[in-house]
Amino acid sequence: MINRKKLKVITLLLLSLIVFAGCSSDSASSDEGGDSGGDSGSDHSFTIMANLHSPEVPDDKILEVIEDKTNKDIEIQWVPDNNYDDRLNTAFATNSLPEAVFLKNQTSFIQFRDAIEDGQFWEIGQYMDDFENLSKLKDNVLENTKVNGNLYTLYQGRPLSSQGLIYRKDWADNLGLDAPTTTDEFMEMARAFTEDDPNQSGTDDTFGLTDRSDLVYGAFKTVASWFGTPNNWGEKDGKILPEFMFDEYKDTMNFFKEMYDNGYINQDFPVTSKPDQQEFLKNGTAGMYVGSMGDVVSLNNDAVAINPDVEFDVQNKIEGPDGEFGVWSIPGYGSLVMFPKSSVKTEEDLMEILDFFDQMMTAEVANNSYWGIEGEHYEVVDGRALPSDDKALTDREVKPYMAIGIGEPETNGRFESVFDYDAKEKAEKLTKDNENYLIEDPTVSLYSETYVNDGSRLQAMITDATYNYIIGQIDEAGFDKEVEKWRSEGGDAIIEEFNASE
């Protein structure tokens, strides 16, 4: 018979085995690849949750450089971009948010508004002036991120609108087409690229526009602003109404429907992923791409590797039927970082973290986090940065860290990029040019409780209906019915609340 002591040991062992197994499977399933990095001898350690746009967790070489220069011990929880919001909500629901949390965009920010108002995050406006670099952040952008006049977040700057058309210049030249300046010419280009054999292969192996399952950052919203559709919300007869109650929205749907029915657009675009969408352009199946014009660099790099004769060009000003050009804008920030009180316990801790972000905004550290290490990942040419030709290297070691930078070149002093490629230079110019034609979202500074609670669920109904209208599964009456449903299930309340808070 085994004595009692032995029994206890066995039970304990078994128990610890279970607990251990539980833990290990837990950490395996989580996507954190964060590395505490080299111990820089600082006891100021904290964790940042940031989104990862590349498939792999980056090498921690850059992180060590940043840690050294800022004298902080940082851990980064990398979360893949496509399930960032799920993880964020899960961490929030289980009260396990780290000290510094990045929010992907405005939509996620709105979801947290309730918690912010409840005082779950540190108000940082009062400290901004104590930090030399943070105080340089643009006031008008900070204004867009305030909740009831208080500041809770630092922002990562983005151009207000980089939306435009990227197209195959060599195809257009083959067919004698100029860059489209109206939506009709855009349609004509899509038709010609589909039907007139732009690559002169003698077979019918091309189509016009390549799009993906994203009505906002895909082509739809940008084309909608050419037609004059408001940005999310717009004013009609003195009242703020959602974009899909405007005729221009329906015109855009009809425009897409025409392209869809004629095969000028990939037929499975409602289920196409971004890599697949870009692949059509890169491999010479499609000739038009509507999105961020800056993407022309990476698209060109990959396309030339397949076919050296590829030539891209960019275009922004495409006028709608009313002869006006407009383009939707974001509120000047991409992601935002905020600081939960649940993990940042004292003001002292907060100061340490803000100090880190303050140092992230010095030119030296900003360059490290954006461009990498000089001589290894980039060269300085005429006061601008030229990234290394070894794209795989910069993708692996540098690019992910762009996610934790804040501010923009004007405020953090990092280098702008060298224009070694004409289309890129043009894309930058047109992005600046876009600023003269911006369509802004009038609800950025407004508040609606129903929108915070049910907005994304309701929006999903409209998104589905828009796709189904374009591919012909529902007709206009069917679309109107969905809009009615949107209104009755909470949309009317949102309209009312937005109009009341104006």
Add this chain to the structure above:
Amino acid sequence: METTTLTAKQEAKEEAKQIKKMKRSETWRRTKRNKMIYLMILPGLIYFLIYKYLPMYGLIISFQEYKPYLGISGSEWVGFEHFSRLFASSEFWMIFKNTIILFGLQIFIYFPIPIIISLMLNEVRHSFFKRGVQTLIYIPHFMSWVVIVSVSYVMLTLDGGIVNAILEELGFQNINFLLNEDWFRPMYILQVIWREAGWGTIIFLAAITAVDPQLYEAARMDGANRFRQMWHITLPAIRNVIIVLLILKIGDVLELGFEHVYLLLNSSNRNVAEIFDTYVYVAGLQQGQFSYSTAVGFFKGGVGLAMVVFANWLAKRMNEEGIY
């Protein structure tokens, strides 16, 4: 007279008590004697307590307006509000219907297939061929749904998919498999069969090997051909196994494979493809409605429990062994 009956009654009572006591001490003694054996179920018990029962504590939030920063103790109680919202929502019946239809497909189309394959494999006399086939049909089980759905996507897409290319070559119309809601259910069940049917044969094949060979010999003597042997010996012999597996399957009624359905789901097939699991995920984790999605999950669990109890009762009614 009266006193005697009273004492008799009392005596009977006492006796019953005594017996009960004896029984209890008997149980206790036996437990004590076999304590090592009881100890062996401890890890299993602890597992279920920690991972299955403890988390049920969280179901409380379905009766609250749960705010993570207030916690379960601090959140406001709202009673059945989330449940009434679920039953009143226009989506409820759609989701309910979709779930039931997919469940029906699983029971009526998928479930018999491993049995048929097992019976067929059992008739193969060439053992090398038999094992080869068995191994080959197991393999898809080890592929993740992501791979299976992606492969289907690449083959079925309208933009250069091979299936539509072949249809076109043969002079047929292109078929929009991915965006047409009529194709969702066939696609779903075919993928389930492709991945799981082979794996499902394992238990049936094991049950078939346990059949007494003498029965077959006797049947052959009586002139039964192979089909008759299958019908009158093999099938009745594995009937118990089939019924137990069927009950377990019904218990999984609402576990239709979140990952699988979620991957197939898109804007144009949502009407037929949205099921409870995907709805809970979208509402809870993507849109942050923690309480509401917990209520939906709770309801789903309740339906699943009711189905198992019903199936078990049915099995017992038909003079079969249930699972409890």
